[in-house]
Amino acid sequence: MAVPTWPAITPGEAAAVLARYPAAGEMRALLWHSPRPFSAATLIETRGGGLLLKRHDRRVRDVAGVAEEHRFVAHLAAAGAPVPALLRTADGTSAVAIGPWTYELQRQASGDDLYRDRPSWTPFLTLDHAHAAGRALARLHRAAQGFDAPPRRVQPLVASLTVLAAADPMAALDAYVAARPALAAWLAGRPWRRRLASLFATLGQGLAPIVARQARLWTHNDWHPSNLLWSADGGVQTVLDFGLSDRSCAAHDLATAIERSAIAWLELGQGRDEAIGDPVAAQALVAGYESVAPADRALVATAVRLLPLVHVEFALSEIDYFAGVVGDRAAAALAWETYLFGHAEWFLSPSGQTFLEHCAAGRRG
Structure with a gap:
């Protein structure tokens, strides 16, 4: 385990991003911050349910780079694969750029996060x-x-x-x-x-x-x-x-x-x-x-x-x-x-x- 490279997403920062997504709903609280090293992410409680907000340095992923990934996820979803539901802004984009950051927002996915507290790339429990x-x-x-x-x-x-x-x-x-x-x-x-x-x-x-x-x-x-x-x-x-x-x-x-x-x-x-x-x-x-x-x-x-x-x-x-x-x-x-x-x-x-x-x-x- 190591100190995260990227600062945690703040409540004010999250609220500003959610305002770009009409379906996001009103934010109540930030429930959890991801320990992953290459980006920052937080689980958000809203009146309409849980959301996951992810933030990238724009040198790692700009809006076009995230869009490449999201087109693949959308194809998988259309084919019935169990992938997270992406939220979109008023103009139909799935990622936004604010300052030096790129953000993406998705519905909290269903299922138990059994490996949340285990380091990445470690073995299955069973x-x-x-x-x-x-x-x-x-x-x-x-x-x-x-x-x-x-x-x-x-x-x-x-x-x-x-x-x-x-x-x-x-x-x-x-x-x-x-x-x-x-x-x-x-x-x-x-x-x-x-x-x-x-x-x-x-x-x-x-x-x-x-x-x-x-x-x-x-x-x-x-x-x-x-x-x-x-x-x-x-x-x-x-x-x-x-x-x-x-x-x-x-x-x-x-x-x-x-x-x-x-x-x-x-x-x-x-x-x-x-x-x-x-x-x-x-x-x-x-x-x-x-x-x-x-x-x-x-x-x-x-x-x-x-x-x-x-x-x-x-x-x-x-x-x-x-x-x-x-x-x-x-x-x-x-x-x-x-x-x-x-x-x-x-x-x-x-x-x-x-x-x-x-x-x-x-x-x-």
Whole structure:
């Protein structure tokens, strides 16, 4: 846990934003402030029910950047997916800019927030939750069919799929870095091309043509327990937080879900690296996915191949954020060494290799 980067939303600030949304209703109180690090959010009690107000630094998300995400959420809602209901201003927009901030407002979603007080990217409480999350992910992928928007514009904190799918990953990486001046400046003077080329040669050999065979699809890209709300019977009732969403493929999303929920990354380097992976939880998640999409074993095999490198582009996007928006060079270095390389290199360890073998071998449930 760390002190939040962004100041908490104040009652006066919230009231000023709600005044832009005719359906918001009269504010009564702020009930809760999110501890998430990349933005600020608060749960608001109004006469018409609960609302969630989220605020971004405009260098992270401007109105156009939020609109990309919201068009995807609207498509999912129209297809029957359990996503939050977005509120709109009098002129029909779903996000507003006030000063240095961008705001978005949605109805409080239904379901129990069972993982609210747990750090992000930590494991499911039960294997049944993992299985339910896999089912929900497969259903979300079905709902996403037909949403044919292009990939998102260049902006921090988006989990894209451009490098790993490229025939020449290093050329794609050069383009990725060049499009992000803050990232390029931070990498300058470091042997970043040599280190990443070595990583791709070790873990990504033959990966690009396999990924290229996967149909492109807009995906969630941040599938972990605290982005899900739960029903009394242990099912997923609402899917939250599409801030990292982009056009990738279903295998990329499934690999991300495994990577962020079946490995206890906060314990990496604490003396028990051989025990941080939970292949049974990963198998339960995959089994849930396959119970909805039973015929697509090639998708699951691609997800397993992607696992060791699936986080790389988001790690680079984090560095872009820390170096260019927050000005926190220590956090950028942590993202580079511990997140990007530390996570990838764990998969080269005997424990990491065993984890991948179990994921590839079959399913539970």
